[in-house]
Amino acid sequence: MTVDPQDNGSTPTPEELREQVEGTREKLGQTVEALAAKADVKTQAQQKAVQTKERIAQAAAAVADKFQEKTPDPVLEKAYQAPESARSNRGLLIAGVAALVVLVLVRRKRKGR
Known part of the structure; x- marks a missing residue:
């Protein structure tokens, strides 16, 4: 268990313990969410596919513009x-x-x- 810098060596009050528990729960929840997001390979693949489609569309538009500029x-x-x-x-x-x-x-x- 971590030691509170404000701790002067006395036993924490029940309210302080509740605050510590709540803070720990919040950090744990954030950690679990981060791990779940990393483990969600399907969503990551879909996001990369969308990004790739957008880059291809931009490149195609640039090529079309260049072609139109160069064509008599x-x-x-x-x-x-x-x-x-x-x-x-x-x-x-x-x-x-x-x-x-x-x-x-x-x-x-x-x-x-």
């Missing part, structure tokens, strides 16, 4: 126009994909004979 304007314009063109010609695009699927299925069927 006409190329960027074409890149933005491609999805717009696909949306406006959606019917034609769907028909082309359907024709391709039919062609692949017919060829597979012929090879199976």
Whole structure:
């Protein structure tokens, strides 16, 4: 048991003993919480995964920004126009994909004979 610096050699009062016990309990509780946190490997792994995702997202954003800075304007314009063109010609695009699927299925069927 630790000795109180204010102790003058006399026996501690019941109130002083209660205070010491309460202080010891509080320290013990903090120690147990710290040990439990260290032992919680799953939570630590999840936290590291979140941190890694954030770093990757930041790096990807930096690369995208750098790419956009270095790419000539006409190329960027074409890149933005491609999805717009696909949306406006959606019917034609769907028909082309359907024709391709039919062609692949017919060829597979012929090879199976």
